[in-house]
Structures are given as C-alpha cells and as structure tokens.
Amino acid sequence: MISASRKAHIRNSAQKLFQEKGYAATSMRDLAKEVGVEAPSLYNHFSSKNELLKEICFDIASQFFTSFKTATENQNTYSEKLSAAIKAHLLIVYGNIDASTVFFEEWSFLEGADLAKFKKLRIFYQQQFKTLVEKGIEAKEFKNIDVNLTAFTILSTLNATRELFKKNSFEKVTEHCIKILLNGIKH
Amino acid sequence: MISASRKAHIRNSAQKLFQEKGYAATSMRDLAKEVGVEAPSLYNHFSSKNELLKEICFDIASQFFTSFKTATENQNTYSEKLSAAIKAHLLIVYGNIDASTVFFEEWSFLEGADLAKFKKLRIFYQQQFKTLVEKGIEAKEFKNIDVNLTAFTILSTLNATRELFKKNSFEKVTEHCIKILLNGIKH
DNA sequence: CCTACCGATCGGTAGG
DNA sequence: CCTACCGATCGGTAGG
Numbered sequence: 399m400i401s402a403s404r405k406a407h408i409r410n411s412a413q414k415l416f417q418e419k420g421y422a423a424t425s426m427r428d429l430a431k432e433v434g435v436e437a438p439s440l441y442n443h444f445s446s447k448n449e450l451l452k453e454i455c456f457d458i459a460s461q462f463f464t465s466f467k468t469a470t471e472n473q474n475t476y477s478e479k480l481s482a483a484i485k486a487h488l489l490i491v492y493g494n495i496d497a498s499t500v501f502f503e504e505w506s507f508l509e510g511a512d513l514a515k516f517k518k519l520r521i522f523y524q525q526q527f528k529t530l531v532e533k534g535i536e537a538k539e540f541k542n543i544d545v546n547l548t549a550f551t552i553l554s555t556l557n558a559t560r561e562l563f564k565k566n567s568f569e570k571v572t573e574h575c576i577k578i579l580l581n582g583i584k585h
Numbered sequence: 586m587i588s589a590s591r592k593a594h595i596r597n598s599a600q601k602l603f604q605e606k607g608y609a610a611t612s613m614r615d616l617a618k619e620v621g622v623e624a625p626s627l628y629n630h631f632s633s634k635n636e637l638l639k640e641i642c643f644d645i646a647s648q649f650f651t652s653f654k655t656a657t658e659n660q661n662t663y664s665e666k667l668s669a670a671i672k673a674h675l676l677i678v679y680g681n682i683d684a685s686t687v688f689f690e691e692w693s694f695l696e697g698a699d700l701a702k703f704k705k706l707r708i709f710y711q712q713q714f715k716t717l718v719e720k721g722i723e724a725k726e727f728k729n730i731d732v733n734l735t736a737f738t739i740l741s742t743l744n745a746t747r748e749l750f751k752k753n754s755f756e757k758v759t760e761h762c763i764k765i766l767l768n769g770i771k772h
Numbered sequence: 773c774c775t776a777c778c779g780a781t782c783g784g785t786a787g788g
Numbered sequence: 789c790c791t792a793c794c795g796a797t798c799g800g801t802a803g804g
Contacts, residue, residue, distance in 0.1 A: 422609035423694070426783060438784075439789055447783065503690070507610070547749065547761045554745030555738055562737060574734045578769035613799060625800075626773055634799065 405443045408433050412450045413496035421451055421504040452512050455505050458497045459519050461490050466526060476534030477584060480552075481576050483530060487556050488575065492568045495560050502557050524549055531583070540583045552579055592630045595620050599637045600683035608638055608691040639699050642692050645684045646706050648677050653713060663721030664771060667739075668763050670717060674743050675762065679755045682747050689744050711736055718770070727770045739766055 411432040415424045426447055430437040444450045469486030473479040491498045508516050528549035534540040555575060562571045598619040602611045613634055617624040631637045656673030660666040678685045695703050715736035721727040742762060749758045 420607065420609055420693075422607055425781075427781085436790060438786095438791085441784070442789075506607075543765070544757070544761055547753065547758065548765065550745070550749060551742055551761070551765055554748075555742055558737070558741030558745075561741075562734065566734065570731070571734065574731055574738070578730070578735065578738055578766075582765035582769035612797075614797085623774060625775085625802095628800070629773075 408440060408443050409450065409453060410496075413454055413500055416451065416454070416504050417496045417499040421447075421500070421507040448507070448509050448512075451500070451504065451507055454497055454500050455508060455516060456512075456519075458490070458494055458501045459516070459523075461494070462487060462523060463519075465490050466523070470530070476530055476537055476539050477580060480527075480530050480534065481580065483527065484552070484556060484576050484579065485572050487553075488559060488568070488572050491556070491560055492563055492571075495563060498557075498560055502560075524553055527552055534583075539585065541585055543583055548583060555579060595627060595630050596637065596640060597683075600641055600687055603638065603641070603691050604683045604686040608634075608687070608694045635694070635696050635699075638687070638691065638694055641684055641687050642695060642703060643699075643706075645677065645681055645688045646703070646710075648681070649674060649710060650706075652677050653710070657717070663717055663724055663726050664767060667714075667717050667721065668767065670714065671739070671743060671763050671766065672759050674740075675746060675755070675759050678743070678747055679750055679758075682750060685744075685747055689747075711740055714739055721770075726772065728772055730770055735770060742766060 408429070412424075412429055415428055415432060418424075419428070426440055427437045429450075430440055433440070444453075465486040466483055469482040470479045473482050505516055505520075506513075528545050531540060531543075531545045531548050531552075535542055535545070555578075559571050559575065595616070599611075599616055602615055602619060605611075606615070613627055614624045616637075617627055620627070631640075652673040653670055656669040657666045660669050692703055692707075693700075715732050718727060718730075718732045718735050718739075722729055722732070742765075746758050746762065
C-alpha cells in the first residue's frame with residue numbers, strides 16, 4: 399500500500415513530532431504510533447529518518463523562494479518590495495507552522511551533501527532580503543544602516559512569528575512586523 | 586576528586602556540546618570524552634543528564650534577571666530603560682554564548698517541575714519588557730503599539746544575536762539592535 | 773576516578 | 789503491510 403496520500407500523511411505526522419519533540423528525540427517508533435502502523439512499515443515510504451527531514455526542509459525552502467519571487471516582482475518601490483516579501487514569508491510560515499518550525503530549528507540534523515546544500519539555500523534566501531535593503535538604501539528610501547545586520551534582524555523576527563500565530567491572527571502579526579521593521583529602517 | 590572547578594569544567598563542556606548538537610543528540614559518553622573521563626565518572630558531579638541541563642538553564646536565567654534589574658533601575662525615561670535593558674540582555678548573551686543558546690533552544694527538554702518553573706520564569710522576564718513598553722506608551726514616549734507583539738519581537742531579535750556575535754563586535758550589534766528596535770516604536 | 777555491566781531503546785533489515 | 793530480529797548505543801548503577 400504505497401500511495402501518495404499515505405506518504406503525505408507520514409510526512410505530516412513527522413513534521414508534527416519533529417516540531418514538538420525535536421528530530422533527535424523523535425524515534426521512528428514514535429512516528430509509527432502517530433501514523434498508526436508498525437515502525438518497519440515506514441521504510442516502504444522513506445528510506446531513512448533523515449530522508450524524512452530532508453523532504454520536509456527542502457519542500458518548505460522551495461515554498462519560501464517561490465513566494466518571495468512572486469510577491470516582490472510586481473512591486474515598484476523597495477519599501478513595497480520589502481513589505482511584500484515580509485508578508486509572503488509570513489504567509490508560508492502561517493500556512494505551515496509545523497514544517498516551518500522544523501525548517502528553522504531542526505535543519506542542522508541534515509547530513510552530508512543535504513546539509514551543505516541547505517546551508518547554501520539559507521544564505522541565498524537571506525541574500526535576497528539583503529539586496530532589497532541595499533537597493534532601498536541606494537534609492538534613498540531607507541536609512542544608511544548595516545545591511546547584514548538588518549537582513550538578519552528581519553528574518554529572525556519573521557522566523558519567531560510561528561509562536562505568535564497561536565494567539566494572533568495572520569493580519570495582526572503581519573501588520574505589526576511590517577510596521578515595526580519598516581519604521582526602524584525607513585527615512 | 587569532587588572539586589568545584591571539575592564540576593564547572595563539566596558544565597562548560599556540556600554547554601558546548603548541547604549548543605553544538607542539541608541536548609537529545611548529546612550522549613553522556615560524548616560529554617565524558619570531551620571532559621576526558623569515563624561516562625560513569627560524570628555521575629559523581631551531576632545526578633543525571635537532565636540535572637546538567639537544569640543547572641545551565643536556571644543559572645543563565647538568574648543572570649538575565651539580575652542584569653535587567655541593575656540596568657533599568659538607574660535610568661529615568663522609558664526609552665533609556667528599554668535601551669539599558671536591551672544592552673544588559675545582550676551583555677549576558679555575549680558573555681555566555683553557549684549557555685544562552687542552550688537556554689533559548691534546549692530548555693524544552695527540562696522535565697516535570699523544572700520545566701514548569703522555567704516556563705514561568707520566561708513569561709515573567711518577557712513581562713518585564715512588556716511593562717517597559719506599556720509605561721513608555723503611557724508616558725507618550727512610544728507609539729500606541731501592541732505591547733505583547735512588541736515585547737515578543739524585541740526578545741526574539743535579541744535572542745537571535747548569538748549568531749551575530751560570531752562576526753560582529755558587541756558594540757556594533759548592540760547599537761544596531763537599540764537603533765532598529767527603538768526607531769520602530771518611538772514617536 | 774575506574775571497570776563491568778544492566779535493561780531499554782535506537783535505526784534499520786530480512787523475509788514473507 | 790506485518791513479525792521477528794540485528795548490532796549499536798543509550799542513561800545510569802554496582803562495586804571497588
């Protein structure tokens with residue numbers, strides 16, 4: 399019984415457990431119980447525990463990239479582009495709380511080539527925010543601030559929002575993030 | 586051979602490993618190797634792996650509280666108090682990178698009463714920042730922003746700085762955090 | 773501080 | 789999809 403929906407169900411369960419207990423502290427037997435099968439059956443769908451982590455991390459990474467691109471390309475000013483990028487990022491977090499948490503907190507358990515590739519993706523994604531800030535400064539929309547520190551601050555704020563979505567609406571959190579982050583850097 | 590310095594050495598090694606690999610993925614044998622003894626010898630100094638985590642987390646918590654108090658009580662305006670609290674917090678992070686990382690990322694592995702007590706301390710610490718923001722709004726120093734979201738944003742930004750201290754000086758990071766956070770909320 | 777060792781649990785495989 | 793099972797490793801104890 400190898401169906402796509404079964405595989406998706408296992409992945410959703412894994413996301414939930416990895417987020418709750420952490421990757422290292424979640425056993426394949428924990429996951430099997432959550433899914434409702436015996437542990438060895440999981441290996442008909444995923445070749446290893448680490449491959450499960452890999453699929454979760456890279457799938458959400460690609461969502462962040464796609465969302466960023468479509469959100470920013472139709473905006474004119476860098477303020478608007480940055481606002482749109484923030485909203486786009488938060489939309490992915492909001493719609494994938496478990497997977498986002500795994501993406502942010504458990505990625506370091508990736509192994510070998512996956513780990514190296516993942517680190518590059520992270521740097522590249524952060525670079526996109528950095529470029530928006532840089533061009534915004536050139537266009538004199540933003541203050542002359544340190545672009546590395548600023549891009550880092552923006553992303554670490556956005557990544558912490560998964561906690562906030564438990565108690566606050568998407569709109570409220572997004573509005574707050576845009577306000578506090580853009581006020582800090584706009585002229 | 587149960588000396589205070591030996592115990593401190595074990596704790597420092599544990600902080601380093603818990604920060605690098607995570608609490609769950611660090612074994613007592615890993616720690617023993619780092620310290621330079623056999624695993625059972627560790628139990629002459631700590632009754633369990635979890636007690637090691639407990640000492641790390643609560644010790645740094647008490648440092649955050651002390652630092653906050655002495656920094657804020659001698660300031661006049663709420664802008665100054667908040668700036669001082671930010672600097673005080675960053676000073677503890679900067680001086681205890683490993684322990685801070687464990688405090689922020691691994692506390693959820695605390696057990697039973699320790700876990701409950703730790704959660705209360707976290708909430709209380711965040712409440713102190715929230716109060717500064719509230720009073721700053723009342724005193725018309727700050728904009729009329731959501732105090733819960735703002736206190737949360739401030740702390741999540743500060744807690745992410747441990748990454749920044751690897752490549753940037755204490756002064757640079759502190760100045761940046763105060764600037765970007767206070768600009769976002771001041772009138 | 774060590775050696776020797778405990779029961780439990782781990783990720784994963786064999787075979788059907 | 790299951791049962792049966794593998795070697796490795798886990799946190800921790802006994803005893804000296």
